[in-house]
Amino acid sequence: MASDSEMSQSSKLESEEAAADTNPAWKGASKRRQKKAKETKKEARAKKEIFDTIIVGAGAAGIGVGIALAHSGVGNFVIIDRGSVGSSFESWPEETRFITPSFPSNSIGMLDLNSIAVGVSPAYNMRIEHPTGSEYAQHLQDLAEFFELPIRENAEVSQITNEDGVFSVETDDWTISSKNVIWAAGEFLYPRLEGFPGSELCRHTATLENYADLDGDDFLVIGGYESGVDAAYHLSKRGKKVTIFDKDDPWGLDTSDPSVSLSTFSYERMRDASFEDNVTLFAENAVSSIELVDGVYELKSEDGQVFKSKTQPLLASGFVGSHTLVSHLFEEREDGFPLLNERDESTKVPGMYLCGPSVRHDNHDFCFIFKFRQRFAVVAQSIASSLDIPTDEFVQAYRDWGMYLDDLSCCGQECLTC
Numbered sequence: 001m002a003s004d005s006e007m008s009q010s011s012k013l014e015s016e017e018a019a020a021d022t023n024p025a026w027k028g029a030s031k032r033r034q035k036k037a038k039e040t041k042k043e044a045r046a047k048k049e050i051f052d053t054i055i056v057g058a059g060a061a062g063i064g065v066g067i068a069l070a071h072s073g074v075g076n077f078v079i080i081d082r083g084s085v086g087s088s089f090e091s092w093p094e095e096t097r098f099i100t101p102s103f104p105s106n107s108i109g110m111l112d113l114n115s116i117a118v119g120v121s122p123a124y125n126m127r128i129e130h131p132t133g134s135e136y137a138q139h140l141q142d143l144a145e146f147f148e149l150p151i152r153e154n155a156e157v158s159q160i161t162n163e164d165g166v167f168s169v170e171t172d173d174w175t176i177s178s179k180n181v182i183w184a185a186g187e188f189l190y191p192r193l194e195g196f197p198g199s200e201l202c203r204h205t206a207t208l209e210n211y212a213d214l215d216g217d218d219f220l221v222i223g224g225y226e227s228g229v230d231a232a233y234h235l236s237k238r239g240k241k242v243t244i245f246d247k248d249d250p251w252g253l254d255t256s257d258p259s260v261s262l263s264t265f266s267y268e269r270m271r272d273a274s275f276e277d278n279v280t281l282f283a284e285n286a287v288s289s290i291e292l293v294d295g296v297y298e299l300k301s302e303d304g305q306v307f308k309s310k311t312q313p314l315l316a317s318g319f320v321g322s323h324t325l326v327s328h329l330f331e332e333r334e335d336g337f338p339l340l341n342e343r344d345e346s347t348k349v350p351g352m353y354l355c356g357p358s359v360r361h362d363n364h365d366f367c368f369i370f371k372f373r374q375r376f377a378v379v380a381q382s383i384a385s386s387l388d389i390p391t392d393e394f395v396q397a398y399r400d401w402g403m404y405l406d407d408l409s410c411c412g413q414e415c416l417t418c
Contacts, residue, residue, distance in 0.1 A: 050166075050177045050179075051176060051177070051178040052074055052075075052076040052077055052178060052179055052180065052383070052387060053069060053077040053078075053178055053179070053180040053182060053383055054078055054080065054167065054169050054176060054178040054181050054182070055069075055077060055078070055079040055080070055181075055182045055184055056079075056081075056157055056160075056181065056184060056185050057081060057185035057186055057322070057356070058079050058081035058083075058084070058086070058087075058144070058151055058153070059081075059086060059087075059140065059184070059185075059186045059356075060116050060136075060140065060356075060369050061116075061186060061356030061357070061372060062079050062184035062355070063079070063086075063140050063144055063149065064116030064117060064355075064373055065182055065376040065379055066149045067116070067117045067143065067147055067149070068117075068376040068377050068380040068398070069379075069383065069384075070147060070149070071118075071380070071394060071398075072377070072380040072381060072383070072389065072391055072394045073384055073389040073390075073391075073394070074380065074384050074387065077150065077178075078150045078152060079150065079151045079152070080151070080152045080153075080157065080169070080171065081151070081153055081154075081155065082154070082156035082157070082185075082189075083153065083154065084153045084154070085137070085140050085141045085144050086136065086139075087137070088133075088186050088188040088189050089133035089136045089137040090133060090137045091133065091188060091189065092132065092134070093133075093210050093211055093230075093234075094132065094134070094210035094211075094212075095132075095210055095211055095212070095230075095234045096132065096133060096230055096234075097131065097132050098114055098130045098131050098132075098136065099226055099263040099265040099266060100130075100263065101113060101114075101123075101129050101130060101265070102114045102115075102121065102122045102123035102126070102128065102129055102130070103129070104121045104123045104124040105121075106119060106120075106124070109401075110402070111401050111402055111403065112124070113369070113370045114131070114370070115369075115373070116140075116143070116369060116373050116376075117147075118397065118398060118401040119401070120143065122136070122139050125139060125142070126138075126139060130265065152174070155173075155174055156171055156172055157171055157325075158170050158171060158172060160181060162329070162349050162351070162352070165350070166178070166179065167179070167180070167181045167351065179351055179386075180351045180353065180383050180386075181351065181352050181353065182353040182354075182355055182379060183326050183329075183352070183354050183355070184355040184356050185322035185356075186322055186356050187319035187320075187321040187322065187357050187358065188206055190319055190320050190321055190322050190324070191204040191207070191319050191320070192315075192317045192318050192319055192320045193315065193317075195222075195287075195317055196286075196287050196288060196289055196290070197288075197289040198289045198290030198291055198292075199222075199315065199317075201290050201291075201292055201297065201312070201313065202222065202290065202312065202313040202314060202315040203312050203313075203314055203315065204314075204315040204317070205227050205228075205230075205231050205314055205315065205316050206227075206319070211231065211234040211235055211238070212234075212238070214311075215311070216240070216309070216311030216312075217239075217240055217241060217311070218241045218243075218309045218310070218311055219231075219232075219235055219240055219243070219309065219311055219313070219314060220242075220243050220299050220307055220309050220311075220313040220314070221244045221313070221314045222244075222245050222246075222287050222313060222314070222315050222316065222317060223244075223245075224244045224245070224246030224248075224250050224251060224281065224283070224316070225246070225250045225262070225316070226262065226263065226266055227316035228246070228316035229244075229262065229266045229269060229270060230266070230316075231314055231316055232275065232279045233269040233270075233272065233275055235278075236272075236275045236277070236278035236279050237272075237274050237275075239274070239278065240278060241279075242278060242279045243279075243280045243282065243307060244281050244282065245282045245287050245299075245301060246281075246282070246283055246284070246285070246286075247284065247285070247286035248284060249284050250262055250283075251270070251281060251283065258368060259365035259367050259368070259371070260365075285302055285303055285305075286301070287299060287300070288300045288301060288302050290313060295310065296308050296309070297309050297310070297311070299313060321337075321357070321358045322358075323337065323338050323354065323358040326352075329348065329349045329352045330346045330347070330352070330354070331346070331347050331348045333360060335360070337358055337360040338354055338358065340359065340360070340361065342378075342406070343378055343379065343381075343382040344359060344375050344378060344379050353379050353382070353383075355372065355376065359375060361408055364408055374402065374403055374404065374405035375405060376398075376403065377394070377395060377398035377399075377403055377404040378405070380394070381394065381395055
């Protein structure tokens with residue numbers, strides 16, 4: 001039996017669909033959802049499991065582009081994930097929250113910053129401004145159920161090959177084929193663990209269940225961007241002393257680009273009394289090495305200083321990303337990220353697409369949901385068009401919601417300083 005909260009979530013999603021029913025992107029969506037799972041299984045069986053598209057990853061990018069693909073008219077697709085829907089968000093430390101605020105601004109044509117679907121507002125559904133990872137995972141699960149997306153969980157991809165324009169995707173117990181593959185496996189489950197001698201002695205923040213259960217009173221944190229500040233905030237609130245080291249100066253950058261600068265949410269936290277009293281920042285001072293000597297961790301910084309703590313140091317050094325697992329299907333940019341064409345498609349293997357925080361174009365970084373969601377419809381249109389599905393109404397509807405970004409000249413504008 002559904003709980004009151006589950007029924008409330010469902011009714012809110014239904015009311016959002018009703019409110020957006022005249023939107024061409026939603027037109028016919030209800031009927032498509034009712035037949036989608038049945039048709040997908042039937043067509044796959046008839047075609048020996050050949051899909052039009054396979055989406056790898058059931059996080060924000062995978063579910064978001066799946067919804068866009070369905071709205072575009074593509075029905076013969078499947079989403080597969082190594083875990084469950086939203087499992088990467090479930091893996092966040094319990095205290096960690098979204099740095100971007102949710103707000104139900106859809107009624108004035110401004111899509112909620114944390115939304116991955118037109119007309120949907122996580123703020124309205126959850127009544128939460130900065131959701132935790134677990135809360136957002138539940139939101140993704142609600143969306144997947146509401147749109148009846150064809151999903152296979154616990155299917156870890158072991159190999160992707162392409163022969164004569166057809167992709168073969170192998171999991172531990174399933175091999176399927178498709179004309180297109182969208183890689184949307186994200187970053188969080190693939191933390192960056194290297195960088196200096198002794199980094200293996202540290203623990204990455206992505207592996208923590210929570211900060212409340214960490215033993216110790218004196219913490220050394222390597223990395224001062226969002227994850228590092230998040231760790232320092234929660235530890236300092238518990239009276240712990242924290243020293244943060246960063247090779248750059250993320251706390252003093254003079255830019256409004258959230259891909260580079262800290263979020264307003266983090267700056268506010270840094271002004272908290274417990275943060276100011278307990279946290280010491282070392283900007284432009286990279287870590288040279290860490291050693292464990294007689295049960296004490298010794299950190300040597302680039303300027304020659306030595307810092308000691310009995311507590312295991314924390315790595316907040318970011319993520320290498322899952323795109324490294326399919327590097328053979330993409331050419332590589334100078335910064336190591338996949339080289340994409342204007343449709344977010346591989347320049348090396350046609351039909352191989354990328355969605356999510358690893359998308360890069362020129363100097364534009366699509367690392368947050370409110371950025372990379374703007375490319376879902378670009379990918380969906382490309383695939384739908386290749387199947388001779390008309391997309392004009394679909395594209396216009398997504399463009400009206402700010403969910404179709406094909407002109408990158410508007411990116412990179414700085415905010416005015418008053």
